[in-house]
Amino acid sequence: MNKQRKAIALISGGLDSMLAAKLILDQGVQVEGINFYTGFCVEGHTHAIRKKDVQKQKRNNALWVAEQLGIKLHIVDVVEEYKDVLIHPRHGYGAHMNPCLDCKIFMVKKAMEWIEQNGFDFIITGEVIGQRPMSQRKDTMPVVAHQSGADDRLLRPLCARNLPPTLPEREGWVEREQLLDLSGRSRKPQMALAAQYGFTDYAQPSGGCCFLTDEQYSRKLVDLWEHRSSRDYTLDDIMLLKVGRHLRPAPHFKLVVGREEGENNFLSGYRKEFTHLTVESHMGPLVLVDGELSAADLELAARIAARYSQGRSAEQVMVKVHYLDGSECELSVAPLAGHEIAEAWQV
Amino acid sequence: MSHYQLDTRRLLCPMPVIRTQDKVQQLQPGDRLTVVATDPGALNDIPAWCRINGHRVVEVSRAEGEVLVEIEVGPSQPLDP
Numbered sequence: 219m220n221k222q223r224k225a226i227a228l229i230s231g232g233l234d235s236m237l238a239a240k241l242i243l244d245q246g247v248q249v250e251g252i253n254f255y256t257g258f259c260v261e262g263h264t265h266a267i268r269k270k271d272v273q274k275q276k277r278n279n280a281l282w283v284a285e286q287l288g289i290k291l292h293i294v295d296v297v298e299e300y301k302d303v304l305i306h307p308r309h310g311y312g313a314h315m316n317p318c319l320d321c322k323i324f325m326v327k328k329a330m331e332w333i334e335q336n337g338f339d340f341i342i343t344g345e346v347i348g349q350r351p352m353s354q355r356k357d358t359m360p361v362v363a364h365q366s367g368a369d370d371r372l373l374r375p376l377c378a379r380n381l382p383p384t385l386p387e388r389e390g391w392v393e394r395e396q397l398l399d400l401s402g403r404s405r406k407p408q409m410a411l412a413a414q415y416g417f418t419d420y421a422q423p424s425g426g427c428c429f430l431t432d433e434q435y436s437r438k439l440v441d442l443w444e445h446r447s448s449r450d451y452t453l454d455d456i457m458l459l460k461v462g463r464h465l466r467p468a469p470h471f472k473l474v475v476g477r478e479e480g481e482n483n484f485l486s487g488y489r490k491e492f493t494h495l496t497v498e499s500h501m502g503p504l505v506l507v508d509g510e511l512s513a514a515d516l517e518l519a520a521r522i523a524a525r526y527s528q529g530r531s532a533e534q535v536m537v538k539v540h541y542l543d544g545s546e547c548e549l550s551v552a553p554l555a556g557h558e559i560a561e562a563w564q565v
Numbered sequence: 566m567s568h569y570q571l572d573t574r575r576l577l578c579p580m581p582v583i584r585t586q587d588k589v590q591q592l593q594p595g596d597r598l599t600v601v602a603t604d605p606g607a608l609n610d611i612p613a614w615c616r617i618n619g620h621r622v623v624e625v626s627r628a629e630g631e632v633l634v635e636i637e638v639g640p641s642q643p644l645d646p
């Protein structure tokens with residue numbers, strides 16, 4: 219009897235990787251999933267934060283996919299290692315700050331390490347030739363296989379028949395004829411296949427699998443880097459970029475203004491790390507201050523906080539400043555008018 | 566059988582799940598682990614992770630902005646192939 223072969227499937231939570239895993243499962247291979255958490259993943263953070271979304275059933279799509287397929291899922295924290303991928307991508311960035319090609323190489327490389335440690339035979343991904351402009355092109359797909367070190371242990375079931383046979387195909391661990399030959403940007407074949415398998419309610423991310431393909435998010439990240447001496451970042455830094463209104467009234471400081479109760483609750487978790495402002499006389503946002511403020515800056519910050527409070531049309535609003543050492547002071551300020559919030563401050 | 570605690574307060578999903586997974590890998594079948602989280606997503610994610618990987622959710626509760634999930638470690642360890 220042939221030995222049962224084992225494959226690890228890169229599971230992003232989207233449809234393509236789900237279908238790829240399903241095709242291989244159906245060939246009698248033992249499949250487990252692996253999901254890499256970089257800190258930028260779209261995985262419902264903001265859902266956990268914004269109040270209006272709390273009602274919506276929040277789920278982790280990678281876990282959901284694994285459960286639908288009936289496979290195990292290993293979630294790997296790669297936040298630290300990913301910094302190097304993002305800060306120094308050998309192959310550069312895509313349309314925004316997304317280093318997709320280096321990211322794919324990195325993930326397949328990590329999967330390769332994992333299969334070596336766990337006695338698995340090969341790796342599968344949901345990549346399709348021509349689906350994404352940077353990492354899924356006919357000329358870049360071999361780059362991923364080669365530079366990750368996976369070489370022909372990397373199988374892409376959705377487009378395998380357009381690529382040279384890989385080890386699992388040559389060895390007969392999987393039947394090449396049963397694999398697909400998709401290519402191009404169309405999503406129709408995947409959707410048809412999903413219908414055929416009875417997969418409904420799968421996640422449909424528009425741009426990519428992470429926030430780095432988002433223009434606004436990328437802008438905030440670049441702003442953060444430009445105003446710091448180094449490009450290093452912490453998980454908290456990149457989480458905060460997903461939350462609140464970000465205003466930079468001057469190069470040396472930025473304000474993060476909660477837009478509603480859920481965000482204020484989230485930001486209040488950072489009270490011990492940031493000087494922050496609260497509005498005392500009215501309902502209002504929590505405002506975190508990133509940077510050192512002079513007395514004049516502080517007054518401006520307080521007027522901005524007042525602007526986003528329910529006291530925006532009052533003559534005076536009472537704002538409290540909470541310093542890192544625990545001391546506090548109160549300022550009575552006139553809220554800024556809407557037009558005084560300069561366009562250029564918006565990060 | 567021992568009972569362990571894991572504090573994942575302030576961490577956002579999927580970090581509570583990752584920490585739970587990493588902790589469970591060090592435990593023995595039958596051990597219990599109580600995870601405390603503040604991200605409400607943990608309420609869905611940790612039980613989903615348990616169902617997938619063969620662990621039992623003993624109890625789930627919510628109190629004052631915190632989520633508590635008690636798990637009993639299942640017979641096979643997730644990383645043992």
Ligand code: SF4
Pocket residue numbers: 316317318319321322353426427428429430431
């Ligand atoms: S969209 Fe993000 S997670 Fe996906 S390949 Fe690109 S950089 Fe990596």
